[in-house]
Amino acid sequence: MKRTPLDAVHREAAARMVDFGGWEMPLHYGSQLEEHHAVRRDAGLFDVSHMRVVDVRGGEARAFLRRALANDVGRLATPGRALYSCMLADDGGVLDDLIVYLVRDDFFRAVVNAATAEKDVAWLESLRARWAMDVAIEPRGDLAILALQGPRALERLAQALPAVGAVAGTLAPFSASHVADFMVARTGYTGEDGFEIVMPAAQAVSTWRSLVAAGARPCGLAARDTLRLEAGMNLYGQDMDAATSPYDAGLDWTVDLRGERDFVGREAILARGARRERVGLALLDAAGVLRAHQDVFAGEEHVGEVTSGTFSPTLGRSIALARVRRGIAPGSVVQVAVRGKRLAARVVKPAFVRHGKSLLPPEEAP
Numbered sequence: 001m002k003r004t005p006l007d008a009v010h011r012e013a014a015a016r017m018v019d020f021g022g023w024e025m026p027l028h029y030g031s032q033l034e035e036h037h038a039v040r041r042d043a044g045l046f047d048v049s050h051m052r053v054v055d056v057r058g059g060e061a062r063a064f065l066r067r068a069l070a071n072d073v074g075r076l077a078t079p080g081r082a083l084y085s086c087m088l089a090d091d092g093g094v095l096d097d098l099i100v101y102l103v104r105d106d107f108f109r110a111v112v113n114a115a116t117a118e119k120d121v122a123w124l125e126s127l128r129a130r131w132a133m134d135v136a137i138e139p140r141g142d143l144a145i146l147a148l149q150g151p152r153a154l155e156r157l158a159q160a161l162p163a164v165g166a167v168a169g170t171l172a173p174f175s176a177s178h179v180a181d182f183m184v185a186r187t188g189y190t191g192e193d194g195f196e197i198v199m200p201a202a203q204a205v206s207t208w209r210s211l212v213a214a215g216a217r218p219c220g221l222a223a224r225d226t227l228r229l230e231a232g233m234n235l236y237g238q239d240m241d242a243a244t245s246p247y248d249a250g251l252d253w254t255v256d257l258r259g260e261r262d263f264v265g266r267e268a269i270l271a272r273g274a275r276r277e278r279v280g281l282a283l284l285d286a287a288g289v290l291r292a293h294q295d296v297f298a299g300e301e302h303v304g305e306v307t308s309g310t311f312s313p314t315l316g317r318s319i320a321l322a323r324v325r326r327g328i329a330p331g332s333v334v335q336v337a338v339r340g341k342r343l344a345a346r347v348v349k350p351a352f353v354r355h356g357k358s359l360l361p362p363e364e365a366p
Contacts (some may be wrong), residue, residue, distance in 0.1 A: 021115030052117035088265030149194030191231025232351035250278030
């Protein structure tokens with residue numbers, strides 16, 4: 001089992017530790033529900049050091065990433081700007097989803113998922129060799145990442161780390177800046193304002209303690225999952241994987257087909273097209289909970305399955321992401337097989353909560 005630099009801190013706080021992609025990580029610190037609400041109402045702090053920073057450097061770094069990723073880093077003109085993208089296999093399947101930051105024209109920084117990090121680096125190295133390009137792929141195991149999320153995240157950050165907070169307050173969403181050894185980005189995985197902070201691993205414990213002392217509540221994987229699902233955000237390995245086209249996972253907006261840019265998987269996804277689409281489901285029956293792999297029906301027709309489901313603490317009902325046949329419109333009522341019964345669910349747009357507010361239609365809002 002791998003452990004982050006904050007492992008001892010989590011244990012001191014009596015966190016319940018679990019295996020997550022080969023990493024021993026905190027599931028919660030006593031109350032998943034309270035941690036979830038802390039992020040929606042104040043500020044929550046997550047250890048996301050299991051995710052891997054990968055630096056791509058060299059004279060052809062931009063050209064390399066334009067070919068390696070489905071979204072176009074050529075759009076990044078100002079240092080600090082960030083881009084969300086899928087990294088595709090030759091057959092168009094999603095190998096990973098990631099964020100890439102422009103540091104300077106010969107230096108890009110990507111943050112990839114923990115469970116896929118080693119495969120991602122190997123894949124990028126194989127592409128570098130395939131194309132014989134002047135780039136260096138550097139996984140940064142010496143760095144840690146914290147995520148501070150919530151409406152009071154900036155306030156807590158400014159109190160704990162004044163220099164970092166001063167810079168963070170000037171950032172637009174999906175941008176980053178460096179402050180001494182820290183990189184702070186206005187990004188996150190919760191649907192709230194917040195920051196992801198990259199730092200030398202040796203400074204992770206002191207930074208964590210400073211943020212907690214400033215009022216940020218430690219939060220675990222359980223709250224992170226309910227928060228991201230309320231925000232309608234995919235989880236790699238659950239809502240998409242190497243067998244899934246980005247079009248079938250609701251990520252067509254991340255595929256930049258403008259111009260003649262050739263990128264890995266382009267021809268495959270164009271030939272395959274969109275076979276399924278991602279929808280949100282809001283359960284109409286208060287007695288059930290939607291979970292991954294439950295079957296979805298329209299009348300007697302099997303139309304797809306749930307990819308992620310949970311009880312939403314903010315909405316007070318069960319919600320889910322599902323992959324279904326195309327043409328099932330928002331507002332439709334479908335049935336989901338839950339513990340041997342078919343329960344009614346409303347089809348909605350996939351984001352359920354943003355900035356603490358329900359995005360459900362008025363007739364479905366709590």
